[in-house]
Amino acid sequence: MRQDEVRQVRARIAELERDLTVTTPMGRHRRFEAGHELRNAKFRLERLEECIAEIPEKCRR
Numbered sequence: 022m023r024q025d026e027v028r029q030v031r032a033r034i035a036e037l038e039r040d041l042t043v044t045t046p047m048g049r050h051r052r053f054e055a056g057h058e059l060r061n062a063k064f065r066l067e068r069l070e071e072c073i074a075e076i077p078e079k080c081r082r
Contacts, residue, residue, distance in 0.1 A: 023073050030066045034059060 037059040041052065 023069055023076075027066065027069050027073065030062055030069065034062045034066065037062065 037055050040047070040055050041059065047055070
């Protein structure tokens with residue numbers, strides 16, 4: 022379950038990074054929101070990975 026969540030968060034991070042690097046004009050407010058969401062998603066990913074690392078290998082399957 023957590024690993025599925027990790028995949029979803031990683032996909033969202035990739036999407037947000039693409040949005041921020043594309044040359045199409047984004048309003049200042051939208052860039053701010055995307056940047057804020059990106060920081061939160063990276064923080065969430067870090068916590069999920071720490072949580073998964075604490076689970077014994079035999080229970081991850």
